[in-house]
Amino acid sequence: MRFANLKIGFALTGSHCTIDQVLPLMRLLKDEGAQVIPILSQTVVSNDTRYGKAEELRQKIVVITGENPLVSSADVEPIGPKKLLDIMVVAPCTGNTLAKLSLGVTDSSVLLACKSELRNNRPVVIAISTNDGLSANARNLGLLLNRRNIFFVPFGQDAPQTKQASLIAKMNLLPETILEALQNRQIQPLLVTV
Numbered sequence: 001m002r003f004a005n006l007k008i009g010f011a012l013t014g015s016h017c018t019i020d021q022v023l024p025l026m027r028l029l030k031d032e033g034a035q036v037i038p039i040l041s042q043t044v045v046s047n048d049t050r051y052g053k054a055e056e057l058r059q060k061i062v063v064i065t066g067e068n069p070l071v072s073s074a075d076v077e078p079i080g081p082k083k084l085l086d087i088m089v090v091a092p093c094t095g096n097t098l099a100k101l102s103l104g105v106t107d108s109s110v111l112l113a114c115k116s117e118l119r120n121n122r123p124v125v126i127a128i129s130t131n132d133g134l135s136a137n138a139r140n141l142g143l144l145l146n147r148r149n150i151f152f153v154p155f156g157q158d159a160p161q162t163k164q165a166s167l168i169a170k171m172n173l174l175p176e177t178i179l180e181a182l183q184n185r186q187i188q189p190l191l192v193t194v
Contacts, residue, residue: 133167
């Protein structure tokens with residue numbers, strides 16, 4: 001069991017079209033021995049979309065993890081002082097979350113959980129999913145690639161002919177990225193075909 005006894009914060013942000021890709025990975029981590037603590041952004045908690053209803057998603061996550069999701073800054077505040085997590089995962093990570101993280105903004109449960117892990121010198125794994133990764137968010141991506149204790153799931157362009165600036169992580173590489181990040185290493189290669 002590769003993840004036995006690990007406490008993994010697993011945050012989902014509002015790239016609703018990608019959430020179905022990460023739920024099986026959340027289950028895999030749990031099945032391989034991790035305690036998975038779900039953390040949901042306000043967008044995930046409150047928005048019904050063409051990809052599903054927010055409450056149904058919350059219920060799926062409870063079934064998968066056996067934990068009630070943390071949804072507010074007050075919910076996640078103890079993570080830092082009590083050192084509750086071994087590693088933090090943000091999958092999917094929107095461009096909005098990426099930008100705020102690069103600038104040190106902590107106005108959400110997900111961002112405060114990331115800040116808490118970084119303050120404790122612990123790894124944060126980012127699985128990017130954004131339509132502006134090679135345009136408006138390219139600068140923020142560059143800043144975070146150079147930041148200590150931040151690791152990326154390998155990513156690439158998901159639709160270069162129709163969405164030239166769009167980037168998405170190769171989600172099936174999340175478990176291996178976590179294992180490498182726990183050893184303070186960025187999984188390679190970072191740029192892949194998705």
